[in-house]
Amino acid sequence: MAIFRYKASDKSGRKKAGQVVGLSESDASARLKKKDLTPISLVNITHTLDMRFLMMIAPIKVKDLAIFTRQFSVMISANVPVVESLVILVDQTENISLKNLISEIGFEVDSGSFLSEAFSKRPKIFSEFFINIVRSGETSGKLDEVLNYLADEMEQNYDMVAKIKGAMIYPIFVTAGLIGVGIVLMIYVIPNLTAILTETNAVLPFSTRVVIGASNFFKNYLWLVGLIIVAIWVAMHFYLKTYFGKRQMDVVKLRMPIFGKLFKYIYLMRFTRSLSTLLKGGVTITKSLEITADVIGNIIYRELIIETLNAINDGNPVSMVMENSSYIPKMVPQMIAVGERTGKLDSVLDRITTFYSRDTANMLDNLSKLMEPIIMVIMGVGVGIMVAAVIMPMYNMASQF
Numbered sequence: 001m002a003i004f005r006y007k008a009s010d011k012s013g014r015k016k017a018g019q020v021v022g023l024s025e026s027d028a029s030a031r032l033k034k035k036d037l038t039p040i041s042l043v044n045i046t047h048t049l050d051m052r053f054l055m056m057i058a059p060i061k062v063k064d065l066a067i068f069t070r071q072f073s074v075m076i077s078a079n080v081p082v083v084e085s086l087v088i089l090v091d092q093t094e095n096i097s098l099k100n101l102i103s104e105i106g107f108e109v110d111s112g113s114f115l116s117e118a119f120s121k122r123p124k125i126f127s128e129f130f131i132n133i134v135r136s137g138e139t140s141g142k143l144d145e146v147l148n149y150l151a152d153e154m155e156q157n158y159d160m161v162a163k164i165k166g167a168m169i170y171p172i173f174v175t176a177g178l179i180g181v182g183i184v185l186m187i188y189v190i191p192n193l194t195a196i197l198t199e200t201n202a203v204l205p206f207s208t209r210v211v212i213g214a215s216n217f218f219k220n221y222l223w224l225v226g227l228i229i230v231a232i233w234v235a236m237h238f239y240l241k242t243y244f245g246k247r248q249m250d251v252v253k254l255r256m257p258i259f260g261k262l263f264k265y266i267y268l269m270r271f272t273r274s275l276s277t278l279l280k281g282g283v284t285i286t287k288s289l290e291i292t293a294d295v296i297g298n299i300i301y302r303e304l305i306i307e308t309l310n311a312i313n314d315g316n317p318v319s320m321v322m323e324n325s326s327y328i329p330k331m332v333p334q335m336i337a338v339g340e341r342t343g344k345l346d347s348v349l350d351r352i353t354t355f356y357s358r359d360t361a362n363m364l365d366n367l368s369k370l371m372e373p374i375i376m377v378i379m380g381v382g383v384g385i386m387v388a389a390v391i392m393p394m395y396n397m398a399s400q401f
Contacts, residue, residue, distance in 0.1 A: 003019055003020075003044070003045055003090070003099065003100060003103055004019065004020050004025065004028045004042045004043060004044055004045065005017070005018075005019055005042075005043045005045045006018060006019070006020050006028070006032060006037075006039060006040075006041065006042050006043075007039075007040040007041045008032055008037040008038055008039050008040055009037070009038050009040060010036060010037055010038075011036055015040075016037060019045075019099075020032055020042075020091070025042050025044070028042055029042060031087075059097060060095060060097050060098050060101065060125060061095075062154065062157070062158050062161070063158055064093075064095050064098050065098075065125070065154060066151060066154035066155050066158050068089060068093065068098060068102070069147055069150050069151040069154055070151035070155070071089055071092065072085060072086075072089060072147055073144055073147030073148045073150070073151050075088065075089075076143055076144040076147060077144040077148070082109055082115060082143075083106055083109055083110045086102050086103075086105060086106035086109065087106055089102050090102045090103050090106065101122070101125065104118075105118040105119070108121075114135070114138055115134055115138060115143070116131050116132075116134040116135035116138055119131045119134055127294075127295055128291050128294055128295065129274055129277075129278070129291050129292070129294075129295040130150060132278065132281075132283055132287070132291050133146050133149065133150055133277060133278065133281050133283075134146060134147070134150070136278070136281035136282045136283050137281060139282065140281070140282045142281075146280075146281045149277045149280065149281065150277075153273060153274070153277055156273070156357070157270075160266065160360065160364075163361070163364045164364060167364050167367040167371075168367075170371065170372075171371040171374075171375060174375050175375070178378070178379065178382065182382070183218065183222075185386075186214060186215045186218040186219070187215070187218050187219050187222065190211060190212070190215040191215055191216075191219060194208070194211070194212045194215065205388070207385065207388050211385070211386070243299070246299055247299045247300070250298045250299045250300050251300060253298070254298075254300060254327060258367075258370060258371075261363070262360065262363050262364070262367070263298075264327065265356045265359055265360045265363070266360060267296055267297070267298045267301050268328070268329075268332065268352075268356050269353055269356040269357055269360060270295070270296050270297065271292055271296055271301060271305070272332075272349040272350075272352045272353045272356070273349070273350075273353045274288075274291070274292045274295055274296070275288050275289070275292050275349055276345075276346045276349035276350050276353065278291060278292065279345060279346040279349070280346050285312065285318070285345075286309060286312060286313065289305055289308060289309045289312070289318075290309065292305055293305040293306055293309070300327055301327065304321065304322070304325055304327065304328070307321045308320075308321040308322065317337060317340050318336055318337075318340060318345070319333035319334070319336040319337040319340065320333075322336065331352075332352060335348050335351070335352055336348060336349070336352075
């Protein structure tokens, strides 16, 4: 399936231009005629340089995939054939990269490939979780249902990430502002203020000498500070690419004050929701755990899931390993054990997901409120240091005259 740039005229003779998708030039022309447009010219732009450039500056985002999945599920539910659904989605999609991707998938499916097979050829876009859910829907004949599950999953993940980003905008903005103001003070303001104090040859308090020393260092060696920051960033970048580095960072995330509990709930919610969705899609418990281990996004929980998988293969229940983990609240393995005994594990996992979704939402709502007093304390400490180191000595000096 290709994307064509067209020029056409409508019934009134007015010229129109745009893009249309088709299996061939004749197919694209037929699609334009169905829209009461008479083709003047059709140019295949699927693999042109300008198309590649547009795709490079317009990457496919999670929101784009979530919208695509939701629209796809609606069309399949309405008994629209898969290929025809993909063609319609190409016309409706604004993101040029996603438009090209859907057209390629549509061509492969029209050529005889399974939908899941077409998705699996693009692992950078579609996760193993996504692919296996689609495959289970194709096998069971419930493609519309599993696409609906996927759309819900992606939308919930997107909403959660958006809430986290929204909650962090204020503290990040204030912190960046404080750092910027601090650098300006150290380089331009403090030297002028402290010059008066140093000219008096008076014995300066320790805090004043520290501030003057820091100011002189920043003024003379700002380039070195920048170089050190870049070096640390590069070193951390490569360190966090190693397994040990990733594991250490994941441990830090779970043990952070304030955020540690939030991260723990997010990973638990991701685990229960993913496992529940896979089980509902007809994927076996062992395969579901394998996939969930890869999509959870935290090495500590991945190791825990792999350990659980090994325990299941040895004939033990899912809840056994989780009962002894400090990263899993006691309620979770207890509820999972109930689900195993009653044969309703997917339903129990849904309830756990709902519970932690509410708690996570409440924590995100309160995050900004919780950060405000912390930022105020940091600002107060900074102002206090400046007053003690600069303002008070100058006041004392002035009072002597």
